[in-house]
Amino acid sequence: MSSSKEIHLVVFSHGLWGNPSHLKYLVEQFEEKHGDNVHILNAKCNSSKYTYDGINVCGDRLVEEIHAEVKSLQDKSSNKITKFSIIGYSLGxxxxxxxxxxxxxxxxxxxIEPILFITFATPHLGIRREDNKTFTKIVTWMSSTLLSQTGEQLIFVDKYEGDEPILLSMTRPDKIFFIALSEFKYRKLYANTRNDRTVPFWTAAISEIDPFENFDELEIVTNEKFGDIIESISKIENVQKIPFNQMLTNTIKEVLRYLLVAVATPILLPLWIIFVLSTITVQGIMSRRRVRKISAMKTKNSNIDSSKDFGTAIGATSLEEDAVETALNIKNFLATSSPTTPKSLSNSKLFENTSTSASMSEFTTSLQFPRVRVCQAQCEAFSNLNKLKWEKYVVFLDAFNAHAAIVVRNRLHTKGKEIIKHFVEEAFII
Structure with a gap:
Protein backbone atom coordinates (compact mmCIF):
# COMPACT_ATOMS: atom_id res chain seq x y z
CA MET A 1 0.00 0.00 0.00
CA SER A 2 1.48 3.32 -1.06
CA SER A 3 1.94 6.03 1.53
CA SER A 4 -0.13 9.19 1.30
CA LYS A 5 1.32 12.34 -0.21
CA GLU A 6 0.89 15.88 1.05
CA ILE A 7 -0.50 18.16 -1.66
CA HIS A 8 -0.10 21.89 -2.22
CA LEU A 9 -3.24 22.99 -4.10
CA VAL A 10 -2.62 26.02 -6.37
CA VAL A 11 -5.64 27.77 -7.89
CA PHE A 12 -5.54 30.13 -10.89
CA SER A 13 -8.41 32.55 -11.57
CA HIS A 14 -8.76 34.46 -14.88
CA GLY A 15 -10.19 37.94 -15.40
CA LEU A 16 -13.27 39.71 -16.76
CA TRP A 17 -14.65 38.19 -20.01
CA GLY A 18 -11.93 35.60 -19.60
CA ASN A 19 -11.58 31.83 -19.59
CA PRO A 20 -8.89 29.35 -18.51
CA SER A 21 -7.09 29.64 -21.87
CA HIS A 22 -6.06 33.21 -20.94
CA LEU A 23 -3.79 31.74 -18.28
CA LYS A 24 -2.64 28.81 -20.42
CA TYR A 25 0.95 30.04 -20.85
CA LEU A 26 1.23 31.04 -17.19
CA VAL A 27 -0.07 27.66 -16.01
CA GLU A 28 2.13 25.71 -18.46
CA GLN A 29 5.29 27.49 -17.32
CA PHE A 30 4.30 27.05 -13.71
CA GLU A 31 3.55 23.37 -14.16
CA GLU A 32 6.85 22.78 -15.92
CA LYS A 33 8.72 24.22 -12.93
CA HIS A 34 6.58 23.12 -9.99
CA GLY A 35 4.29 20.42 -11.34
CA ASP A 36 5.85 17.62 -9.27
CA ASN A 37 5.24 19.48 -6.01
CA VAL A 38 1.78 20.97 -6.51
CA HIS A 39 -1.68 20.22 -7.83
CA ILE A 40 -3.01 22.89 -10.20
CA LEU A 41 -6.60 24.04 -10.63
CA ASN A 42 -7.10 26.48 -13.52
CA ALA A 43 -10.62 27.55 -12.56
CA LYS A 44 -13.30 27.52 -15.24
CA CYS A 45 -16.51 28.18 -13.31
CA ASN A 46 -16.60 31.91 -14.17
CA SER A 47 -15.79 31.70 -17.86
CA SER A 48 -16.94 34.41 -20.24
CA LYS A 49 -20.43 35.75 -19.56
CA TYR A 50 -20.48 34.62 -15.93
CA THR A 51 -17.89 37.25 -14.97
CA TYR A 52 -20.64 39.88 -15.31
CA ASP A 53 -22.44 38.50 -12.25
CA GLY A 54 -20.41 40.24 -9.56
CA ILE A 55 -17.37 39.52 -7.40
CA ASN A 56 -19.49 37.84 -4.73
CA VAL A 57 -21.41 35.54 -7.09
CA CYS A 58 -18.22 34.63 -8.97
CA GLY A 59 -16.44 34.13 -5.64
CA ASP A 60 -19.12 31.70 -4.46
CA ARG A 61 -18.74 29.74 -7.70
CA LEU A 62 -14.97 29.59 -7.24
CA VAL A 63 -15.43 28.27 -3.71
CA GLU A 64 -17.69 25.50 -5.05
CA GLU A 65 -15.13 24.57 -7.71
CA ILE A 66 -12.33 24.45 -5.12
CA HIS A 67 -14.38 22.20 -2.85
CA ALA A 68 -15.20 19.93 -5.81
CA GLU A 69 -11.51 19.69 -6.70
CA VAL A 70 -10.57 18.87 -3.10
CA LYS A 71 -13.24 16.17 -2.94
CA SER A 72 -12.08 14.69 -6.24
CA LEU A 73 -8.50 14.52 -5.03
CA GLN A 74 -9.48 12.93 -1.75
CA ASP A 75 -11.80 10.39 -3.40
CA LYS A 76 -9.15 9.21 -5.85
CA SER A 77 -6.37 8.61 -3.33
CA SER A 78 -5.26 8.83 0.25
CA ASN A 79 -3.39 12.01 -0.54
CA LYS A 80 -3.95 14.93 1.78
CA ILE A 81 -4.12 18.62 0.89
CA THR A 82 -2.01 20.49 3.41
CA LYS A 83 -1.16 23.76 1.62
CA PHE A 84 -3.13 26.25 -0.48
CA SER A 85 -2.14 29.12 -2.78
CA ILE A 86 -4.21 31.21 -5.15
CA ILE A 87 -3.21 33.36 -8.13
CA GLY A 88 -5.65 35.88 -9.62
CA TYR A 89 -5.36 37.82 -12.86
CA SER A 90 -7.25 41.12 -13.23
CA LEU A 91 -10.81 40.64 -11.90
CA GLY A 92 -9.73 37.15 -10.87
CA ILE A 112 -4.96 23.56 5.21
CA GLU A 113 -2.19 26.16 5.48
CA PRO A 114 -2.66 29.29 3.30
CA ILE A 115 0.72 29.98 1.69
CA LEU A 116 0.70 32.47 -1.19
CA PHE A 117 -1.86 34.99 -2.40
CA ILE A 118 -0.76 36.76 -5.58
CA THR A 119 -2.38 38.98 -8.18
CA PHE A 120 -1.48 40.16 -11.68
CA ALA A 121 -2.86 43.56 -12.77
CA THR A 122 -5.81 43.37 -10.36
CA PRO A 123 -7.91 46.52 -9.72
CA HIS A 124 -7.78 46.26 -5.93
CA LEU A 125 -9.13 49.82 -5.62
CA GLY A 126 -11.59 49.51 -8.49
CA ILE A 127 -11.35 51.54 -11.68
CA ARG A 128 -13.19 54.70 -10.65
CA ARG A 129 -11.51 58.11 -10.84
CA GLU A 130 -13.05 61.39 -9.80
CA ASP A 131 -12.79 62.93 -13.25
CA ASN A 132 -15.20 65.54 -14.58
CA LYS A 133 -14.46 64.83 -18.24
CA THR A 134 -17.59 63.98 -20.22
CA PHE A 135 -16.03 60.98 -21.96
CA THR A 136 -14.93 59.54 -18.61
CA LYS A 137 -18.45 59.95 -17.25
CA ILE A 138 -19.88 58.16 -20.28
CA VAL A 139 -17.49 55.21 -19.94
CA THR A 140 -18.17 55.05 -16.18
CA TRP A 141 -21.93 55.02 -16.80
CA MET A 142 -21.57 52.32 -19.44
CA SER A 143 -19.39 50.21 -17.12
CA SER A 144 -21.93 50.34 -14.31
CA THR A 145 -24.97 49.89 -16.56
CA LEU A 146 -23.91 47.36 -19.20
CA LEU A 147 -21.51 45.21 -17.17
CA SER A 148 -24.18 44.28 -14.64
CA GLN A 149 -23.22 43.86 -10.99
CA THR A 150 -19.49 43.53 -11.73
CA GLY A 151 -19.42 46.94 -13.39
CA GLU A 152 -21.18 48.56 -10.45
CA GLN A 153 -18.74 46.99 -8.02
CA LEU A 154 -15.66 48.12 -9.95
CA ILE A 155 -16.75 51.76 -9.76
CA PHE A 156 -17.95 51.64 -6.13
CA VAL A 157 -21.65 52.33 -6.74
CA ASP A 158 -22.98 48.96 -5.55
CA LYS A 159 -24.49 48.27 -2.13
CA TYR A 160 -23.08 45.04 -0.75
CA GLU A 161 -23.73 45.52 2.96
CA GLY A 162 -26.15 48.35 3.61
CA ASP A 163 -24.82 51.25 1.58
CA GLU A 164 -21.23 50.02 1.53
CA PRO A 165 -19.55 48.90 -1.72
CA ILE A 166 -18.17 45.36 -1.72
CA LEU A 167 -14.62 46.48 -2.50
CA LEU A 168 -14.62 48.58 0.66
CA SER A 169 -16.35 45.97 2.79
CA MET A 170 -13.78 43.36 1.73
CA THR A 171 -11.00 45.54 3.20
CA ARG A 172 -12.53 46.00 6.65
CA PRO A 173 -10.13 44.47 9.21
CA ASP A 174 -13.01 42.82 11.07
CA LYS A 175 -14.41 41.10 7.96
CA ILE A 176 -13.66 37.53 6.92
CA PHE A 177 -12.11 38.65 3.63
CA PHE A 178 -9.43 40.76 5.30
CA ILE A 179 -8.83 38.19 8.03
CA ALA A 180 -8.39 35.42 5.44
CA LEU A 181 -5.98 37.56 3.43
CA SER A 182 -3.96 38.25 6.58
CA GLU A 183 -3.66 34.50 7.21
CA PHE A 184 -1.62 33.93 4.06
CA LYS A 185 2.09 33.58 4.64
CA TYR A 186 2.90 35.74 1.61
CA ARG A 187 0.92 38.41 -0.24
CA LYS A 188 2.37 39.55 -3.55
CA LEU A 189 1.23 41.52 -6.56
CA TYR A 190 2.35 42.57 -10.02
CA ALA A 191 1.37 46.03 -11.29
CA ASN A 192 1.95 47.54 -14.71
CA THR A 193 3.41 51.04 -14.74
CA ARG A 194 2.44 51.99 -18.29
CA ASN A 195 0.44 50.69 -21.23
CA ASP A 196 -2.18 49.10 -19.01
CA ARG A 197 -5.20 51.24 -19.78
CA THR A 198 -7.59 48.73 -18.23
CA VAL A 199 -6.02 48.49 -14.75
CA PRO A 200 -3.66 51.45 -14.10
CA PHE A 201 -0.68 51.24 -11.77
CA TRP A 202 -2.28 52.91 -8.73
CA THR A 203 -5.12 50.39 -8.37
CA ALA A 204 -3.02 47.31 -9.22
CA ALA A 205 -0.27 48.38 -6.78
CA ILE A 206 -2.70 49.55 -4.06
CA SER A 207 -1.13 53.00 -4.23
CA GLU A 208 -2.63 56.44 -3.73
CA ILE A 209 -0.31 57.96 -6.33
CA ASP A 210 0.77 57.15 -9.87
CA PRO A 211 4.32 58.46 -10.36
CA PHE A 212 4.47 56.85 -13.80
CA GLU A 213 2.04 59.33 -15.34
CA ASN A 214 5.15 61.51 -15.83
CA PHE A 215 7.54 58.76 -16.81
CA ASP A 216 10.15 61.09 -18.31
CA GLU A 217 10.66 62.80 -14.95
CA LEU A 218 11.83 59.61 -13.25
CA GLU A 219 15.21 58.04 -12.72
CA ILE A 220 14.55 54.31 -12.73
CA VAL A 221 16.56 51.37 -11.41
CA THR A 222 15.53 47.98 -12.81
CA ASN A 223 16.14 44.45 -11.59
CA GLU A 224 19.54 43.11 -12.70
CA LYS A 225 18.15 39.70 -13.67
CA PHE A 226 14.65 40.71 -14.80
CA GLY A 227 14.90 44.01 -16.64
CA ASP A 228 11.12 44.48 -16.95
CA ILE A 229 10.80 44.84 -13.17
CA ILE A 230 11.47 48.25 -11.61
CA GLU A 231 13.29 48.15 -8.27
CA SER A 232 13.25 51.84 -7.35
CA ILE A 233 12.47 55.30 -8.66
CA SER A 234 13.45 58.85 -7.86
CA LYS A 235 12.16 62.10 -9.27
CA ILE A 236 14.53 64.13 -11.40
CA GLU A 237 14.17 67.59 -9.90
CA ASN A 238 16.06 69.46 -12.59
CA VAL A 239 14.81 67.89 -15.75
CA GLN A 240 17.08 68.81 -18.64
CA LYS A 241 15.51 71.08 -21.19
CA ILE A 242 14.46 69.15 -24.26
CA PRO A 243 16.33 70.22 -27.41
CA PHE A 244 14.23 72.05 -29.97
CA ASN A 245 14.52 69.25 -32.54
CA GLN A 246 13.31 66.64 -30.07
CA MET A 247 10.55 68.94 -28.86
CA LEU A 248 9.39 69.39 -32.45
CA THR A 249 9.48 65.63 -33.00
CA ASN A 250 7.48 65.01 -29.82
CA THR A 251 4.94 67.64 -30.83
CA ILE A 252 4.50 66.06 -34.25
CA LYS A 253 4.03 62.66 -32.61
CA GLU A 254 1.39 64.07 -30.26
CA VAL A 255 -0.45 65.73 -33.13
CA LEU A 256 -0.39 62.50 -35.14
CA ARG A 257 -1.56 60.61 -32.08
CA TYR A 258 -4.63 62.77 -31.64
CA LEU A 259 -5.26 62.87 -35.38
CA LEU A 260 -5.29 59.08 -35.34
CA VAL A 261 -7.92 59.11 -32.61
CA ALA A 262 -9.87 61.84 -34.41
CA VAL A 263 -9.89 59.86 -37.65
CA ALA A 264 -10.44 56.42 -36.13
CA THR A 265 -13.15 57.38 -33.65
CA PRO A 266 -15.88 58.27 -36.22
CA ILE A 267 -15.21 54.95 -37.97
CA LEU A 268 -14.66 52.59 -35.05
CA LEU A 269 -16.88 54.13 -32.39
CA PRO A 270 -20.19 53.52 -34.23
CA LEU A 271 -19.18 49.91 -34.85
CA TRP A 272 -18.19 49.55 -31.22
CA ILE A 273 -21.49 51.10 -30.05
CA ILE A 274 -23.46 48.68 -32.24
CA PHE A 275 -21.49 45.82 -30.74
CA VAL A 276 -22.05 47.10 -27.20
CA LEU A 277 -25.76 47.61 -27.74
CA SER A 278 -26.08 44.04 -28.97
CA THR A 279 -23.75 41.51 -27.37
CA ILE A 280 -22.69 43.30 -24.20
CA THR A 281 -26.18 44.63 -23.49
CA VAL A 282 -27.65 41.15 -23.85
CA GLN A 283 -24.93 39.75 -21.60
CA GLY A 284 -25.64 42.40 -18.98
CA ILE A 285 -29.39 41.76 -19.05
CA MET A 286 -28.92 38.00 -18.77
CA SER A 287 -26.47 38.50 -15.93
CA ARG A 288 -28.86 40.68 -13.92
CA ARG A 289 -31.60 38.09 -14.42
CA ARG A 290 -29.22 35.32 -13.34
CA VAL A 291 -28.10 37.25 -10.23
CA ARG A 292 -31.71 37.97 -9.22
CA LYS A 293 -32.56 34.27 -9.38
CA ILE A 294 -29.46 33.33 -7.40
CA SER A 295 -30.32 35.94 -4.74
CA ALA A 296 -33.92 34.74 -4.57
CA MET A 297 -32.85 31.14 -4.09
CA LYS A 298 -30.40 32.14 -1.36
CA THR A 299 -33.15 34.05 0.40
CA LYS A 300 -35.20 30.84 0.46
CA ASN A 301 -32.14 29.00 1.86
CA SER A 302 -32.17 26.61 -1.09
CA ASN A 303 -29.22 25.13 -2.86
CA ILE A 304 -28.53 26.36 -6.36
CA ASP A 305 -25.85 25.79 -8.90
CA SER A 306 -24.83 29.41 -9.47
CA SER A 307 -23.05 28.50 -12.69
CA LYS A 308 -26.29 27.25 -14.26
CA ASP A 309 -27.51 29.26 -17.21
CA PHE A 310 -31.09 30.54 -16.97
CA GLY A 311 -31.72 31.22 -20.61
CA THR A 312 -30.14 31.73 -23.96
CA ALA A 313 -27.20 34.12 -23.86
CA ILE A 314 -24.64 35.09 -26.41
CA GLY A 315 -21.25 33.62 -25.53
CA ALA A 316 -18.48 36.06 -24.70
CA THR A 317 -15.65 36.17 -27.18
CA SER A 318 -12.21 37.69 -27.42
CA LEU A 319 -13.84 40.32 -29.68
CA GLU A 320 -16.11 41.35 -26.83
CA GLU A 321 -13.20 41.55 -24.43
CA ASP A 322 -11.10 43.58 -26.85
CA ALA A 323 -14.03 45.91 -27.56
CA VAL A 324 -14.45 46.91 -23.93
CA GLU A 325 -10.68 47.16 -23.41
CA THR A 326 -10.54 49.41 -26.47
CA ALA A 327 -13.05 51.77 -24.85
CA LEU A 328 -10.96 51.91 -21.71
CA ASN A 329 -7.84 52.43 -23.82
CA ILE A 330 -9.40 55.42 -25.59
CA LYS A 331 -10.54 56.88 -22.27
CA ASN A 332 -7.11 56.65 -20.66
CA PHE A 333 -5.31 57.48 -23.92
CA LEU A 334 -6.90 60.92 -23.82
CA ALA A 335 -6.75 61.40 -20.04
CA THR A 336 -4.33 63.79 -18.35
CA SER A 337 -2.94 63.61 -14.83
CA SER A 338 -5.57 64.05 -12.16
CA PRO A 339 -5.32 66.86 -9.60
CA THR A 340 -4.15 66.22 -6.08
CA THR A 341 -6.61 64.77 -3.62
CA PRO A 342 -7.10 67.40 -0.86
CA LYS A 343 -6.69 65.02 2.05
CA SER A 344 -4.85 61.72 2.42
CA LEU A 345 -6.33 58.94 4.52
CA SER A 346 -3.08 56.98 4.38
CA ASN A 347 -1.39 55.81 7.54
CA SER A 348 1.54 54.57 5.48
CA LYS A 349 5.06 55.86 5.89
CA LEU A 350 5.77 58.73 3.51
CA PHE A 351 9.05 59.45 1.82
CA GLU A 352 9.88 62.69 3.61
CA ASN A 353 13.01 63.50 1.62
CA THR A 354 12.01 64.28 -1.96
CA SER A 355 15.49 63.44 -3.21
CA THR A 356 15.36 59.93 -1.74
CA SER A 357 14.96 56.99 -4.07
CA ALA A 358 11.68 55.18 -3.45
CA SER A 359 11.81 51.38 -3.32
CA MET A 360 9.00 49.67 -5.22
CA SER A 361 8.86 46.49 -3.15
CA GLU A 362 6.32 47.89 -0.65
CA PHE A 363 5.42 51.12 -2.42
CA THR A 364 2.23 52.91 -1.38
CA THR A 365 2.77 56.66 -1.58
CA SER A 366 5.29 59.50 -1.72
CA LEU A 367 5.27 63.23 -1.17
CA GLN A 368 7.13 63.62 -4.44
CA PHE A 369 4.02 63.06 -6.55
CA PRO A 370 0.36 64.19 -6.61
CA ARG A 371 -2.24 61.72 -5.42
CA VAL A 372 -4.72 60.11 -7.76
CA ARG A 373 -8.13 61.66 -7.29
CA VAL A 374 -10.50 58.94 -6.14
CA CYS A 375 -13.59 58.68 -3.95
CA GLN A 376 -13.64 58.42 -0.15
CA ALA A 377 -14.42 54.69 -0.17
CA GLN A 378 -11.40 53.99 -2.40
CA CYS A 379 -9.17 55.99 -0.05
CA GLU A 380 -10.37 53.89 2.89
CA ALA A 381 -9.84 50.66 0.94
CA PHE A 382 -6.29 51.80 0.12
CA SER A 383 -5.54 52.51 3.78
CA ASN A 384 -7.01 49.20 4.98
CA LEU A 385 -5.28 46.97 2.44
CA ASN A 386 -1.90 48.52 3.16
CA LYS A 387 -2.20 47.55 6.81
CA LEU A 388 -1.08 44.18 5.50
CA LYS A 389 2.41 43.58 4.16
CA TRP A 390 2.55 43.20 0.39
CA GLU A 391 5.55 42.39 -1.76
CA LYS A 392 5.03 44.45 -4.89
CA TYR A 393 6.57 43.82 -8.29
CA VAL A 394 6.37 46.92 -10.45
CA VAL A 395 6.44 46.13 -14.16
CA PHE A 396 7.24 48.09 -17.30
CA LEU A 397 6.37 46.28 -20.52
CA ASP A 398 7.02 47.80 -23.92
CA ALA A 399 3.66 46.59 -25.22
CA PHE A 400 0.56 48.40 -26.45
CA ASN A 401 -1.68 46.28 -24.20
CA ALA A 402 0.37 45.51 -21.12
CA HIS A 403 -2.76 44.27 -19.36
CA ALA A 404 -2.89 41.27 -21.69
CA ALA A 405 0.88 40.95 -22.03
CA ILE A 406 1.61 40.64 -18.30
CA VAL A 407 0.22 37.09 -18.32
CA VAL A 408 0.93 36.40 -22.02
CA ARG A 409 -2.82 36.12 -22.52
CA ASN A 410 -2.52 34.90 -26.11
CA ARG A 411 -0.03 34.64 -28.96
CA LEU A 412 -0.47 38.35 -29.78
CA HIS A 413 0.66 39.42 -26.31
CA THR A 414 4.01 37.76 -25.67
CA LYS A 415 6.10 40.51 -24.12
CA GLY A 416 5.34 39.40 -20.58
CA LYS A 417 7.29 36.14 -20.78
CA GLU A 418 10.03 37.56 -18.55
CA ILE A 419 7.42 38.41 -15.91
CA ILE A 420 6.05 34.87 -16.01
CA LYS A 421 9.62 33.58 -15.64
CA HIS A 422 10.06 35.84 -12.60
CA PHE A 423 6.83 34.56 -11.06
CA VAL A 424 7.77 30.93 -11.64
CA GLU A 425 11.38 31.23 -10.47
CA GLU A 426 11.30 33.98 -7.85
CA ALA A 427 7.83 34.86 -6.58
CA PHE A 428 6.22 31.48 -6.04
CA ILE A 429 7.20 29.70 -2.86
CA ILE A 430 6.35 26.03 -2.29
Missing part, protein backbone atom coordinates in the same frame (compact mmCIF):
# COMPACT_ATOMS: atom_id res chain seq x y z
CA UNK A 93 -7.70 38.71 -8.06
CA UNK A 94 -10.82 40.32 -6.58
CA UNK A 95 -12.82 37.11 -7.01
CA UNK A 96 -9.98 35.29 -5.22
CA UNK A 97 -10.02 37.77 -2.33
CA UNK A 98 -13.73 37.14 -1.87
CA UNK A 99 -13.39 33.36 -2.23
CA UNK A 100 -10.72 33.01 0.45
CA UNK A 101 -12.98 34.90 2.84
CA UNK A 102 -15.77 32.38 2.31
CA UNK A 103 -13.31 29.50 2.61
CA UNK A 104 -12.05 30.96 5.89
CA UNK A 105 -15.60 31.30 7.18
CA UNK A 106 -16.22 27.65 6.31
CA UNK A 107 -13.16 26.52 8.27
CA UNK A 108 -11.18 25.53 5.17
CA UNK A 109 -7.91 26.86 6.58
CA UNK A 110 -8.13 25.03 9.90
CA UNK A 111 -6.45 21.99 8.35
Missing amino acids: GLISRYAIGILYQQGFFKL
